[in-house]
Amino acid sequence: MKKYLAVDIGGTFIKYSLITGGYHVLEEGDEPTLKDPEQFLDQVKNLVRRYCQDICGIAVCMGGFINPVTGENTDYSVGENFRRYNLKKELTDAFGMHVMIENDSNCAAVGELVKGAGRGARQLCMLTFGTGIGGAMIINGGLYRGSHYKAAEAGLVKLGFCRESCSGNTALEGESAGATSVLVKEVSHALGRKVDGVYIFEHLDDPVIFGIYREWLKKAAMITGNMAMLMDPEKVLIGGAVSHQPRFLQDLSEEVYCLYPQLKAYTAIEACRLGNQAGRIGALYLYMKAYEKEEADELDREYI
Structure with a gap:
């Protein structure tokens, strides 16, 4: 039985799994992500070193605009x-040994396609609400990366014009306006x-909290609805810790369908199911497709 090391590198924690080609997790753990680049590199190498005698490949997901062939990360917003x-x-x-490295949102979407809420779908988009807003697209059953590995970066879109209080001039509303971090920041400021x-x-x-929440929800719904209108997917999957709040999924869906009533008939809005394992499963799937295609095709018949 072949084993692989799947690693999800986040800004706060590195999560890892010893996993089989059939997506069975044998062992998992996590550790804080080191910020110093040299220490970080040593940290990742030491993690692989622990398992290198047992594995035949490494699958990594992390933030950035990543070329999976060269491994180059051209996103200068990451650490x-x-x-x-x-x-x-x-x-x-x-x-x-072979190494697959891919954007974390892309991997999460692929993971949900393979074993989660996206199973059976051919056209799918995913949005992850957290510190920012991550996005990914599945088109015709495959991951769409874009010409520069920047496709579906929903957190970078502008929502519309707002009036700046100091100058009175209009400006485009900032990036990631619908991110969960923005909601938390605004409520914390209001409550002191x-x-x-x-x-x-x-x-x-609480009326104060609810008012801020409703305004934030409109922005989250606008991003979600715009993605759905542009792509016309069968499903929009919602990830991030906030997706575990049933109230949020209900309110978001209602707001999206209010903005775009036609979507209700043909585009479902659902929560992701795999939690923080989605990225690692997706990274392993992409590894298999790149380096062990026959086995990957066999898995496709079972899972997709």
Whole structure:
């Protein structure tokens, strides 16, 4: 039975799984992500070193605009630890085995397609609401990356014009306006103390919190609806911790269908199902398609 190391590199934690080609997790763990680029590189190498005698490949998902062939990350909004070193080259040279590296949102969407809420769909988009807004597209059953590996970056779109209070001039509303972090920041500011998303959803009966939530929800719904209108998918999958809040999925769906009533008849809005395993499963699937195609095609017949 072949085993692989699947690694989800986040800004706060590195999550990893020892996993089979059939997506059975044998072991998993996590550790805080080191910020210093050299220490970070050593950290990832040490993680692989622990399992290198047992595995035949490495599948990595992480933030950035990533060329999966070269491993180059051209996203300068991510931390320097994510882009100073080419992890694909570094790990390949160090351990002499194949390495797949791909954007984390892309991997999560592929994971949901393979084993989660996207199974059976051919046209699918995913939005992850968190610190920013991640996005991914599945078109004709395959991942669509775009010409520069920047497709579906929903967090970078502008929502519309807003009036700046100081100058009175109009300006485009900032990026990631519908991100969960924005909601938390605005509620914390209004209350004069730091709160988290769980607190917000537990206190939506507070008029102040509810008012901020409704305004934020409109922006989240506009991004979701715009993605659905542009792509015409069978489903829009919603990820991030907020997707576990049933109230949010219900309110978001109602708001989207209010903006675009026609979508209700043919585009479902659902929560992702795989949680933080989605990215690792997706990364492994992409590894298999790149380096073990016959086995991957066999898995396709079982899962997709």
